[in-house]
Amino acid sequence: MHDATSIPSLPPHSASGPVLHLDVERRQGDFQLQAQLALPASGVTALFGASGSGKTSLLRLIAGLDRPDQGTIRLGEEVLTDTRRGILVPPHRRRLGVVFQEARLFPHYRVRGNLTYGMRAAMRSRFEAIVELLGIAHLLHRFPTTLSGGEARRVAIGRALLTAPRLLLMDEPLTGLDGARKQELLRYIDRLAREIDTPIVYVSHDPHELTAIADHLVLLEHGRIIAEDRLDALLNRFDLTEHLGGFDAASVIVVSVIDHEPAYALTHLALDDGQTLSVPALHAERGERLRLRIPVRDVALALSEPDGISYRNRLHAIIERIGPRDDTRTSIELSLNISGQALRTRLTRKAFDEMGLEVDMPIVALIRSVAFEAR
């Protein structure tokens, strides 16, 4: 197991219909972007792909900063772009918040001036709350050039939020921040996603960010969408392993905090069926729902509960699916059902054959708790 980001569980499937429809084509030199999408009306949707896969181009089309060669973009019933009918609503009338990779704060305005630049009257009453939520209250009188990278991003996020956007577009907002700052900002963004009901489109190329924050995932490659679904569904697809981290691929399972054991600096977590797990102490309230990111290579399998082994986390599971196992492979991917959630693991084909594993077999999954990074 690696990191447990203090993040809520995946929300139930959105009840309202998809909010953003797009069907666009755009050519930029040799690069051709072609995308058809219907994004859900709530939660965090990640546009994920390597650099050059077209995620930022897609975001710019949605924001109205670029015009597709052909196609349409609709938000609910409102047409934002329709090349056939010659409609291109300019960015300032789209009411979409954009957080750019570089914070793009206005250097001649103080932080307060930046925040209020596009503030809607209806948001005035929420100014204090948003500033508080982002932890930027003490920066209000400063000029942007005196801010650190993380502070500037937070101001940029607040500035976009205060326009009361119908959709918040974030273009790799963690780029250029170091590990600790990244974690910190990720937590802010996550709190935000929980506390405001604005859907977020989050562009990223980092699988860690993805598993920490996304509910819905759109996978892009060479300007095309290769897969799109709920995060947990895509993480459980063997054929996408290479796109979603490869060797570092991971599953996400949702747990709740039972209690803390300060004497050993551990936090105990439970699955819905009552099975428990221990992880290095986390800052989380009892009962809080968390996502755990568990790399596939940190999960080992045993036919029965082993004795005399240091693996503390043992979860009873059922083998649900087995990945391709042709004769050239060294390893085999498996998907387990643990309390209704999917947990993936990878083992050598040799171990797989010798253990005689099959679908529907009950099994014990051993998770290396020492692999946790204590904060």
Add this chain to the structure above:
Amino acid sequence: MLSDAEWQAIFISLRVAVTAVGGILIPGVALAWLMARHEFRGKALLDGILHLPLVLPPVVVGYLLLISLGRQGWLGQWLDSWFGVTLPFTWQGAAVAAGVMAFPLLVRAVRLSLEAVDVNLEAAASTLGANRWRVFFTITLPLALPGLLTGTVLAFARALSEFGATITFAANIPGETRTLPLALYTLIQTPGAEAAAARLCVISIIIAMLSLIASEWLARLARRRLSERDSQR
């Protein structure tokens, strides 16, 4: 200390230069913005025409003004019959000549400073709900202010020193179009007026120095407003 004629020349010079710069400021900034932010057909041609006053002999510019804006000129006729405005041989005509000569300097300086403004900031402002005008007046213009000030001072200096186009188009009429350079020229032509010419020369230098200092001060003020204030931490 100064004679009436000298005061008059200073007054006419300042009036002509201020009018000229005031008149070209808005069209100059608009044209500079157009050139800095947009691609259109004929841009290179427009750019060439714009720079003509810089490369043509000023007398030629004056002559062109005379045949277009003179009483018999195609534009001058129209101005005369519709507005009763006559430009040649008036101080307003001198201002037009000075403005035309100063225009390319203003546009060049403003265009350069506009091009230096990050278009990404403008895009960010538009996503925050600002329309083109608001983006221009709250982001583009303030960030280009130092360049705009420099351009304005350059234009002002050029208008003050304008000679060839002015004397051709507006002539050298005492009390009407006799600016400092024209007054100086007249004195140089007059035998025994060497001392008076030297005085005018010194006055010209003082005015030029004052406007340079003023511009430097304003630009510094603008830059300080724009730049980081570490002391504000």
